[in-house]
Amino acid sequence: xxxRVEPREGQPPHVAAALxxxxxxxxxxxxxxxxxxxxxxxxxxxxxxxxxxxxxEALNLLTLDGAEASPLVPGxxxxxxxxVRSPLPLxxxxxxxxxxxxxxxxxxxxxxxxxxxxxxxxxxDLASGRGVKSAVFAAQGAQVTAFELSAERSxxxxxxxxxxxxxxxxxxxxxxxxPNEPQAPFxxxxxxxxxxxxxxxxxxxxxxxxxxxxxxLAALQGQxxxxxxxxxxxxxxxxxxxxxxxxxxxxxxxxxxxxxxxxLIEEPAPLAAPHGAPASGGPGSYILPTGGLDGFYLxxxxxxx
Numbered sequence: 001x002x003x004r005v006e007p008r009e010g011q012p013p014h015v016a017a018a019l020x021x022x023x024x025x026x027x028x029x030x031x032x033x034x035x036x037x038x039x040x041x042x043x044x045x046x047x048x049x050x051x052x053x054x055x056x057e058a059l060n061l062l063t064l065d066g067a068e069a070s071p072l073v074p075g076x077x078x079x080x081x082x083x084v085r086s087p088l089p090l091x092x093x094x095x096x097x098x099x100x101x102x103x104x105x106x107x108x109x110x111x112x113x114x115x116x117x118x119x120x121x122x123x124x125d126l127a128s129g130r131g132v133k134s135a136v137f138a139a140q141g142a143q144v145t146a147f148e149l150s151a152e153r154s155x156x157x158x159x160x161x162x163x164x165x166x167x168x169x170x171x172x173x174x175x176x177x178x179p180n181e182p183q184a185p186f187x188x189x190x191x192x193x194x195x196x197x198x199x200x201x202x203x204x205x206x207x208x209x210x211x212x213x214x215x216x217l218a219a220l221q222g223q224x225x226x227x228x229x230x231x232x233x234x235x236x237x238x239x240x241x242x243x244x245x246x247x248x249x250x251x252x253x254x255x256x257x258x259x260x261x262x263x264l265i266e267e268p269a270p271l272a273a274p275h276g277a278p279a280s281g282g283p284g285s286y287i288l289p290t291g292g293l294d295g296f297y298l299x300x301x302x303x304x305x
Contacts, residue, residue: 131157197295251282
């Protein structure tokens with residue numbers, strides 16, 4: 001029988017946290033010592049099946065299939081995160097087949113909701129990946145343009161939105177160059193990153209990632225964020241996010257942008273999910289990877305207008 005291995009007393013902190021020493025140092029710089037320990041411990045715990053439900057009908061369909069669903073935040077409006085236990089594989093659930101639910105970690109949903117997209121408004125979803133956040137914006141009634149470097153991911157996003165009965169405009173674009181598009185009132189950049197907030201599901205990251213990789217990624221993020229800032233209309237909102245828990249990829253990137261763009265002003269990012277924490281000694285905030293959530297950094301900026 002396999003038993004859980006408990007850490008031995010007197011172990012170095014990084015060994016107890018099951019992290020390389022340099023990576024634990026990074027978490028401490030970003031979150032502070034106590035929260036860094038909580039984050040590391042949280043990512044050693046299993047993750048439930050999280051589904052974003054787009055309406056009450058999804059709950060009815062899940063119940064009919066014998067699934068149990070409990071909300072992350074009781075009473076939260078749709079779209080909302082639910083912890084689901086199902087006797088059926090996801091693809092066999094009627095709620096999935098009929099486009100009423102989307103697999104999505106609650107942290108990802110909270111990042112999307114923090115943009116504050118309004119019904120009928122234009123949203124630019126930059127580095128949109130497989131379009132999970134694009135689906136949230138479309139479900140809110142926004143007019144979404146999703147920019148993605150990979151044509152394969154862009155096509156996968158379009159297919160998924162079709163399953164959900166939602167629409168978005170999909171563009172394949174390298175965001176190192178500012179796209180030739182008019183400015184928009186809502187712009188989000190969920191940038192390529194180290195993924196250090198997702199070690200629960202991707203433990204291999206801590207085996208291959210180096211400090212030099214983080215430095216290189218932060219430089220790329222700064223470049224993409226500069227392009228994103230040029231797409232924000234006066235008075236509009238720019239939301240930057242990474243599923244990373246390093247200071248270089250979070251507060252440092254935002255501080256550099258704020259120095260270069262004094263017309264951008266940080267404002268609080270509304271977070272309905274628990275486990276939120278301010279960045280340690282810098283702008284923005286974190287969602288801690290505890291309770292089955294992924295770790296995220298996010299900052300919400302308003303362009304003077």
